[in-house]
Amino acid sequence: ACSINIITWHTQFPLQARLADGPPSTFLGTHGWVQYYCKAALREPNGLTHKNQQVFIVMNPIDLNLEPPVLAV
Numbered sequence: 001a002c003s004i005n006i007i008t009w010h011t012q013f014p015l016q017a018r019l020a021d022g023p024p025s026t027f028l029g030t031h032g033w034v035q036y037y038c039k040a041a042l043r044e045p046n047g048l049t050h051k052n053q054q055v056f057i058v059m060n061p062i063d064l065n066l067e068p069p070v071l072a073v
Contacts, residue, residue, distance in 0.1 A: 026057045
């Protein structure tokens with residue numbers, strides 16, 4: 001008989017980062033895109049490296065009073 005012990009755990013490391021003022025909003029279009037992501041790597045003392053990457057969305061408010069009218073009344 002053989003027994004295997006599998007230990008799993010979930011650890012979170014708090015991370016905060018501030019973006020520069022006024023980055024463009026996330027955009028996906030036919031001719032291009034603006035996309036943001038955060039990459040992280042954790043290196044263990046035994047030499048193993050765990051890597052992860054997470055996409056996030058940036059949405060800037062738009063003042064419609066400053067935009068040219070789209071519809072003519």
